[in-house]
Amino acid sequence: MDIGSLTSTQLAYGAAAVGATSCTAYLLYKGVRSCLRSDAQRLREDELCLQDGAIFLNHGSFGTVPRSIVAMQQELRKEMEQHPDRWFRRLARQYFSENSAAAAELIKAPTDCVAIVDNATTGINAVLNSIPLSGDDEVMTTDWTYQPVKNTVDCVCERRGIKPFCMCLDFPVVSEDALVKQFKEGLAEHPNVRVCILDHITSPSAVLMPIKRLSAICHSRNVRVLVDGAHSPGQIDLNMSDLPHVDYYTGNLHKWCFAPRGCALLYAKRELKEEILPAVISWWWRKPFVERFNFLATRDQTQLFSVREALSFIQNKLGGQQAMVKHNSELASSAADMLARVWSTERLPIPHHLEAPNMKLIRLPLEGLIESAEDLMMEIYDRFNIMVCTFGIKGVPYCRISANVYNEFWEYERLGEAVLQLRTEKMCQMNAEK
Incomplete structure (x- = not known):
């Protein structure tokens, strides 16, 4: 001010x-x-809309939108209302093309192969509903696949009369080679798999999957590869030319790229893209790949038209993606080490290079003390005004912390204290009930 x-x-x-x-x-x-004021505090107060006094350690779920992007989206809405016909008949088409091109540049892909869509789940639905599948064909997921994606697979398979195959991955992950070996064995046992859905970063477990190696294995068995990269743009330096065996890739831009919510990208290989149709068929379904995803009925698309501005925010305000990720990764790792030490637990037992840069998992010291790790999330929020993701893996409660440029180390220390306080209270309650 x-x-x-x-x-x-x-x-x-x-x-x-x-x-x-x-x-x-x-x-x-x-x-x-x-x-x-610290740099993080200054950024939070001057550039973001986050509520004063609240501690946000869960950026990975819904992200946050900078004030400048909120204002820019409002200006777009104003422009739409000033002349609706001009907007829908001319400007919207121009803005869609420009922002799809910006998304393509982000992942270093040809502009005619990348369209902007509402969500990674939207992209998953478009691909799965378009790929020709029938008879004994199978669609492969893992037990780490995001639940809405599993639901989509189950729905598509049920409607088409084909089979879903969910591979249970070993936990903990001993090594990347062991993970790759398990994929090879799973595909060998299921020769009818025609499509494999790979997570780039699993959710909520935040494992960075070796998709380059895994996709190569899939292609060696004539299996198409669809990557769910919901958490990857803005967290991983993506280059589609370095992933030659990935046929389709979708990722959210409203998480780590600061775009308004309901904004993602969908990539399809040039030789496959023309068979992919939007989940909603509207005016332009016979047009080329990118255009057919525009104008899916009359609606507000301004969140999609904010991509360029959001990517400019990262470059101009945060020093670029590389600097942003370096800061976030270092903070997340330091905070995870501290919490494991304070709680006398440990970080998720996986090789370090398989950890997502900006999200880390720490075992909670609450085994046997809580009924639901998922309910714990809202208890921590209600009691301490701290938002952090909690969930169970194989029956063990974990906490997933996110780190972004507006976070500070003391916030994770406060989380550590809050969990210890809850543990003391729950132990006392348990002893009193005996």
Whole structure:
């Protein structure tokens, strides 16, 4: 805030809020506080809309949208309302093309092979409903596949009369080679698999899968590869030319790329893209791949038209994706080590290079003390105003922390204290009930 722009009324209210005895004292308070703010605090207060006092350690679920992007989307809506016909008949088509091209540049793919869609789940549905499958064909997932994607597979298989195959992965992951070996064996046992869905980063377990090796195995058996990269854009440096055995790739832009929610990308190989249709068929379904995903009935698409601005925010405000990910990864790793030490537990037992950069898992010291790890998430929020993802893996409760540029180390320390407090309370309650 520019102190010189404050009105006398704002000064009076501000002085009262902080207990200052005068407007002059309040100005001094504001000036000192501005000088003492950390980079993360300054970014959060000046650039983001996050609620004061709340601790957000779960960026991976829903992301956050910068103030400038919110304002830009509002300007687009205003432009739409000023002349609806011009918008839908001309501008929307132009904006869709420009932002699809920006998404293509992000993953280093040809512009005619990448369309912007509402969500990674939207992209999954488009691909699975378009690929020709019949008879004894099988669609392969794993027990780490995101549940809505499993639901989509089950629905498609049931409607087409084909079979889903869910491979149970060994846990803990001993090594990348062991994981690759298990995929080879699973495909050998199921020779009718025609499509394999690979997570780039599993959710919620945050394992960075070796998709380059796994997709090569699939192609050696004539299996098409669809990658669910919901968490990857903005967290992984994507280059589709380096993934020659990936046939289709979809990833959200509203998580780690700061785009408005309901914004993702869908890539399809040039030789396969023309068979892919949107889940909703509308005006342009006979047009080329990118265009057919535009104008899916009359609707507000402004979130899709904010991609370029969101990527510019990362470049201009955060120093680019590489610098952003370096900061986030280091913070997440340091925080995970601290929490494992404070809780006397350990991080998820997987090789370090298979960890997602910005998300880390730590075992919670609450085994036998909680009925549902998922319910624990809202208990931590209700009690301590901390939002963090909690869930169970093979019956063991884990916490998944996310780290982004607005987070600070003390926030993870506060989480550590909160969980220890809950453990003490639950142990006392359990002993009292005996």
